[in-house]
Amino acid sequence: MAEPSSNGKQRPDTFEVRILRQDKPGSPSYWERHRVRYEPEMNVISVLQRIAAQPKTVDGKQVAPVAWDCNCLEEVCGACTMVINGRVRQSCSALVDRLLDENPDEIELQPMSKFPVVRDLVVDRRRLFRALQKTSCWIPADGYYDMGAGPRQPPALQEQNYPLSQCMSCGCCLEACPQYTKVELARRPDETEEQFEQRKQQAYDQAFVGPHAISQVMLFNSHPTGKFNAGERLEALTAPGGIQICGNAQNCVAVCPKQIPLTTSIARAGRATTLHSLKKWFGS
Ligand code: SF4
Ligand code: SF4
Ligand code: FES
CATH class of the missing domain: 1.10.1060.10 (Alpha-helical ferredoxin)
Incomplete structure (x- = not known):
């Protein structure tokens, strides 16, 4: 077992991440599983970074890195939104410890379903x-000159x-x-x-x-x-x-x-x- 999480719960050394992938706009989507080493204080973006560093599925197949969108990393820009364990939310503020409390077996990531997929978790x-x-x-704005304080x-x-x-x-x-x-x-x-x-x-x-x-x-x-x-x-x-x-x-x-x-x-x-x-x- 790995070290305890921030909420004191024991975690396994690794956990699985199931991702709904799509190679390009309009192409069929498919599920892929990855195994990630547990570290305390991870969020979904850090999970995706670990997968990008070693893009291999659970059965050892080398694949293209998973694409995702993010910017501010502090729940301000909205760019990293995706469906995580069945609930739409920001991946930068979705903490792995809480997600493993919801489902200790795996974390599931899907792109939002209401927008066209550009690639993997990136939507338009x-x-x-x-x-x-x-x-x-x-x-x-009716000009760019100083008009004094606004109302x-x-x-x-x-x-x-x-x-x-x-x-x-x-x-x-x-x-x-x-x-x-x-x-x-x-x-x-x-x-x-x-x-x-x-x-x-x-x-x-x-x-x-x-x-x-x-x-x-x-x-x-x-x-x-x-x-x-x-x-x-x-x-x-x-x-x-x-x-x-x-x-x-x-x-x-x-x-x-x-x-x-x-x-x-x-x-x-x-x-x-x-x-x-x-x-x-x-x-x-
Ligand atoms: S959920 Fe809707 S209203 Fe709320 S911040 Fe996001 S886009 Fe704005
Ligand atoms: S139908 Fe109206 S109230 Fe219901 S979720 Fe949509 S915008 Fe909100
Ligand atoms: S990266 Fe900006 S809200 Fe998550």
């Missing part, structure tokens, strides 16, 4: 960012908005949402790369924007400067693929690693879009 999250673009989730935000507004501002576009809420279904297109033989990208973007714009974008609309619409474009954002939320697709299953709020009150944002957005539509009908 462009649809997630496209939704933020479609809903104008930013504050427009003050009262403490109650800061308290409401700060949690929403912590969204890191990780995709966990989208992975858990039953209404957010995968959009994956194959390039046609007669299509240029540019035409294919355009077709993808159109398909993304018709599909559900997702709870992250709805919540960001509420953040920017209550900002003193952002509210000047509130109508434009609400218009995008009532377009095809907007808030009407949400079935209120509340899975999104349960998995958000930043504990963003997504269902509160969705309820606020529902009221705001209804009011926006009524005003439009009555021409005010």
Whole structure:
């Protein structure tokens, strides 16, 4: 047995990691098993680094290193999100000791299922960012000269908005949402790369924007400067693929690693879009 883990439990010298791999976009996926030597304080990224250093399966077959994405290593960028032991989360903050408590036999890694796989555990999250673009989730800058301090935000507004501002576009809420279904297109033989990208973007714009974008609309619409474009954002939320697709299953709020009150944002957005539509009908 190896030395005890940080929570005092004895661990085996090695443990197995089962990974769902895919060689390229659109190709079939397959499971592969690796054996990794246990070390205290490991996270899933360090497990993947050990596998990359010696990419051999449990039966000794030499394979290509497993591909994964990461950046900040402190649960801020959202890039390392994957499905670990059946639950979507960040691989940088997923600790091996806790995962082996969940399942002492193995750790299972899969890419998120709602985005097209680029390779192995790397997915293409462009649809997630496209939704933020479609809903104008930013504050427009009208110049780069000094205009003095911005408008003050009262403490109650800061308290409401700060949690929403912590969204890191990780995709966990989208992975858990039953209404957010995968959009994956194959390039046609007669299509240029540019035409294919355009077709993808159109398909993304018709599909559900997702709870992250709805919540960001509420953040920017209550900002003193952002509210000047509130109508434009609400218009995008009532377009095809907007808030009407949400079935209120509340899975999104349960998995958000930043504990963003997504269902509160969705309820606020529902009221705001209804009011926006009524005003439009009555021409005010
Ligand atoms: S509340 Fe809406 S956005 Fe959240 S998981 Fe349910 S359907 Fe998806
Ligand atoms: S709302 Fe939460 S789960 Fe969804 S993308 Fe933002 S941080 Fe991730
Ligand atoms: S590497 Fe940035 S959240 Fe994990």
